[in-house]
Amino acid sequence: MPRKKHIKIAEVKKISNVFGYKDDNVFQNICGYFGHKSGFTLELGCGQGDYTINLAQIHSSKNFIGVDRKPSRIYNGAKHANEIKITNVGFLVGYAELLAEIFAPESVDEIWITFPDPYPRRSSMKKRLTHPRFLEIYKKILKNGGVVNLKTDDDTLYNYTLKVIEELGLKLIKGSNDLYNSSKLSDEEKILTKYERQHLAEGKLIKLVRFCF
Ligand SMILES: C[S@@+](CC[C@H](N)C(=O)[O-])C[C@H]1O[C@@H](n2cnc3c(N)ncnc32)[C@H](O)[C@@H]1O
Structure with a gap:
């Protein structure tokens, strides 16, 4: 493992957020940490936390938590949030699979899944963050009416997610297979992540799915 990555993994837990x-x-x-204010918005597979930090800047009275299994990625976002003095942001090094063991029932307002x-492959379908086994977890921790947003460049994941929503009888709020050529975008939808910038540079179309239970 590169030395820099090794240091980040060792140091990440010492960062206050x-x-x-x-x-x-x-x-x-x-x-x-958040002063017992209730309600969180989560970014799952946050990488270096672009969505988490930008959402927190848009909504300064709400709390945002980026979740990723890779501590070296969280390190960059957590340091950056502290450097620019954003206090309504935290990061959780962990697996989306464990969210219901960590968060209290109905403690989460909204979930963003950004470029997971x-x-x-069909054989690894269960690992998709919009597989029904994950949706069951999200349903437990989300408040009534809480929304899940998926942003992706991947056609298979986009179509798969729409199919799961239909099969489970969930409420589709928005489905766009070409976000930047669809209706007027909200400030939240316009946030770009590291991976999204790469996909856009390659000329890929960005897709968005928004739904609730
Ligand atoms: C392709 S990257 C996208 C990172 C970031 N959202 C972006 O758009 O720049 C996917 C991220 O999801 C994380 N990830 C994948 N499966 C996960 C899981 N089950 N729980 C938590 N994080 C996961 C990976 O570690 C990786 O950082």
């Missing part, structure tokens, strides 16, 4: 899924009382720690690994 970072929490680890293996920590004791992680949910209480998160609530304490598409897992195109």
